[in-house]
Amino acid sequence: MIVQLSDLQVQMKQVESAVKEALRLAEAKGVSSAECSISHSSGISVGTRLGEVETVEFNQDGALGISVYRGNQKGSASTTDLSEQAISAAVDKACDIARFTSPDPYNGLAPAELMATDVPDLDLCHPGDQSAEYAIKQALACEKHALNLDERIVNSDGAHYGSHTGFRVYGNSHGFIGGYLQSRHNLSCVLIAKEGDKMQRDMSYSVARKMHELKSAESVAEEAAAETLSRLGARKVPTAKVPVIFRADVAGSLFGHMVSAISGGNLYRKSSFLLDHLGKPVLPEWLSIQEKPHIIGGLASSPFDAEGLATKDREIITDGVLQTYLLTSYAARKLDMQPTGHAGGIHNWRVTQQDNSLAQLCKKMGTGLLVTELMGQGVNMVNGDYSRGAAGFWVENGEIQYPVEEVTIAGNLKDMLANIVAIGNDTDERHALHTGSVLLEQMSIAGN
Known part of the structure; x- marks a missing residue:
């Protein structure tokens, strides 16, 4: 069963009509403003283990959410039923809720002048075969190949194949309404x-917008076997x-903590180790990070954010200096700043890479620890202790001399980020943040 792009386009147009209707009904209720969105996804997920099919799930998710504002009072409701009666009931509930919520002077829509005026086609949707037969074949082939590669591979936690397509539609009473289609396919073992x-246990996975760009079942199996x-x-x-x-593949988490530290929620709550660091060095002066939201086919590309704000290329870090915070409209008002188009997350961050392979980074390090897996959540966002x-x-x-386990690594994120020595050219692009391996000057490790 191959989903047709034309069918998805028709569905998205129907949802756009539902969003318009919700906004019309809200306006008729006399609210100050309103916004409405729906993220719809449908597809298949299959899991196999030891040659047996464990799970086959057909997913269809998506609810229309409506938020209304009566001055600074906000009410929200949602419905999975897109009939006129259900939408009207959801609008009524949102309006009723708004009457009982406490006023918050920072509530409201994002600024009208910052709404996306163009929704470029970023080529984000490439439907594939979502039949159970095809999905089961991929998962079984991956696991079977892996189990036959080496006699030391004695068991499996399974292989998983998934294929999903969908769309996002957002509209508000500024007159903005926009939507875009998207797809995602994945295979893991x-x-x-x-x-x-x-x-020992380990894994490998592949993810792509286009089904044919997924790594083959055999390739994922061989990588999983090699890692294990x-x-x-x-x-x-x-x-x-x-x-x-x-x-x-784990270095992104290091910068992920920085993302949290410069995000509006942590900043206005004063729970960030990078509080008041705008315009100050946070990374070495040779290191920069750019955001590229409009990469064609990018896994984290988006023409607008969750509030309808236009996304655009942005310098996040230039020569080590922090250029921007990441602000929703609510956080921006709390901080007396402008929103940055990051409601819903970041978009294709690209970290400076150097011409060093992982092997060359090891040479540069000399003696130390190469981390390939992280466990636990021992990170204090207030002071940066890690x-x-x-x-x-x-x-x-x-x-490399031998594998290592049961180690604790510790430091302070502010110091760790400032003392990055080098970044490799082995960029992992399976996430919203693209970085190669990262060499840190020093950390405390505890083992024996």
Whole structure:
């Protein structure tokens, strides 16, 4: 079953009509302003384990949400039924709720002058085969290939295949209404290997807008097997202070904490270790980060944000200096600033890369820890204290020596970010933030 793009376009037009109707009904109720949105997704998810199909789920999600404002009082309601009667009932409920909420002077729509005036086609939707037969075939092929690669691979936590298409529509009483189609396909495999009486677990995955751009089932299986087998014979290491490399697939989390620290909610609550750092150095002077929301086919591309604000190319960090906070309209009013088009998240951040492979970063590090997995949530956003469980590899004289497990790494995020030594060219683009492996000058590690 291949979803037709034309069918999705028809569905989105119908939803746009429902959004317009909700806004019309809200206006007829005499509210000051209103906004309405729906994110719709449909598709299939299949899970297999040890050659058996464990789950087959057909998903269809999406509710119309309406928010109305009576002055500074806000009321919200939602409905999955898009009939005229259901939409009218949802508008009535939102209006009733607004009467009983406390006024908040920072409530309201984003500024009209910042609404997107153009919704470019970013080529984000490429429907694929969503039949159960095809999905099951992909998951089974991936897991079967993985289990036959090495006799030390003794078990599996399964393979998973998913394919979803949908759209997002948003409108408000400024007269803005816009929508765009999107798709996402994914394939993953989790394996368990055994050597002696010790077992290790690891995985690999692929994600893409276009089905044919997914890595093959065999490729995902081979990567999962290689990752899992490489962890056999893991040891603990002595407590020490050494350089640390965050491999590309976990390095995004390091900058992810920075994203949280410069986001409006943490800033106006004064719960950020980067409070009052706008215009100040937060990274080394050789390091910059740009945002590119309009990359054609990008996994985190978007023509407008969740409030209808136009997204645009933006300098986040230039030569190490923080250029902008990430503000919704509510946070912007709290901080007496302008919203930045980040309601709903960031869009294709690109971190400066250098011409260093991961092997070259290890050479540059000399002796230290290469982190390939992080565990736990020991991060204090107020003061930046960082302490998390980790696994990876011990490096000596620039060469990987053996796998490492049951290690705790600790530092302070403000210092960690400021003391980045180098970034590799092995960029991982499976997330909204694109970065290569990151070499940090020093962290405390606790093992034996």
